[in-house]
Amino acid sequence: MIDDRITDEDIPLLINETDLGENSIVLLDLVKSRGKGNVFVELGVDPGISSRIFLHNAIKQNNYVHGFDVTDCSRHAVLNHPCYDFWQLDSIKGAAAWYALRKADIVFVDSLHVKEHVLLEIEAWWPRIKLGGYMIFHDTHWKGYVHRAYHDTPGQKPGSSHNGYDSYGGIDWETPDKAVLEIFRIPALNYSDKFIEVVNYPNHMGMTMVKKLEDTIYPVPNRDVVVARQKHLINSIPWIGGE
Numbered sequence: 001m002i003d004d005r006i007t008d009e010d011i012p013l014l015i016n017e018t019d020l021g022e023n024s025i026v027l028l029d030l031v032k033s034r035g036k037g038n039v040f041v042e043l044g045v046d047p048g049i050s051s052r053i054f055l056h057n058a059i060k061q062n063n064y065v066h067g068f069d070v071t072d073c074s075r076h077a078v079l080n081h082p083c084y085d086f087w088q089l090d091s092i093k094g095a096a097a098w099y100a101l102r103k104a105d106i107v108f109v110d111s112l113h114v115k116e117h118v119l120l121e122i123e124a125w126w127p128r129i130k131l132g133g134y135m136i137f138h139d140t141h142w143k144g145y146v147h148r149a150y151h152d153t154p155g156q157k158p159g160s161s162h163n164g165y166d167s168y169g170g171i172d173w174e175t176p177d178k179a180v181l182e183i184f185r186i187p188a189l190n191y192s193d194k195f196i197e198v199v200n201y202p203n204h205m206g207m208t209m210v211k212k213l214e215d216t217i218y219p220v221p222n223r224d225v226v227v228a229r230q231k232h233l234i235n236s237i238p239w240i241g242g243e
């Protein structure tokens, strides 16, 4: 019998030795509050921390998790959980490949931490979220953050530039928080109207939750430019499939 619960003993490790930090507890509390029969989707799986949180008590609660990552994550034990499906697939293409009629309770976004990529993830996945469900963005507060002792690059700022942003293909890219502000056309990461409720947790590397209250469409601003830049981004990263 698998015991998939996260216990009080696991909490210090989640807070002190993962990229989610204190926000892992916010996420865990949300998972617990959702009760039974949930469908969770995570974009970006390796090393499996968010997978573990979404799988909390999954067998008993009849919850199911679908994880998308471009890299092979099969070495992580969480993927063997009976309520977990791993899709080795790009996070944007994944929305079209996923079951046509299925909708998710939560889509957790933690793949490429670049505005243009996140804009297209929102475009692809927002229609696939149930009313009352959430799209949750990790890494929405890199400014001023330095990696802690457990990390591969302790004391350095996040991002491939080690300067608080990703730098690929000759471009210093803007971060995921900018995508959330732009596509939902909101002035700040704490906001609500009749369509969405947005709550920001600035601690650690930052996490922003967008709750869907009513269905509406959020077009990507300057879509053609965004698509061209995201293509350049992907082509610039060899481990994702670029040159």
Ligand SMILES: C[S@@+](CC[C@H](N)C(=O)[O-])C[C@H]1O[C@@H](n2cnc3c(N)ncnc32)[C@H](O)[C@@H]1O
Pocket (backbone or CB within 6 Å): 020, 042, 043, 044, 045, 046, 047, 048, 049, 050, 051, 068, 069, 070, 071, 089, 090, 091, 092, 110, 111, 112, 240
């Ligand atoms: C920060 S890690 C994910 C951490 C994970 N959510 C956790 O909590 O343990 C980012 C992951 O996104 C994956 N990734 C990068 N670009 C991607 C893309 N276009 N589609 C899907 N996954 C991608 C990387 O391979 C990497 O494993």
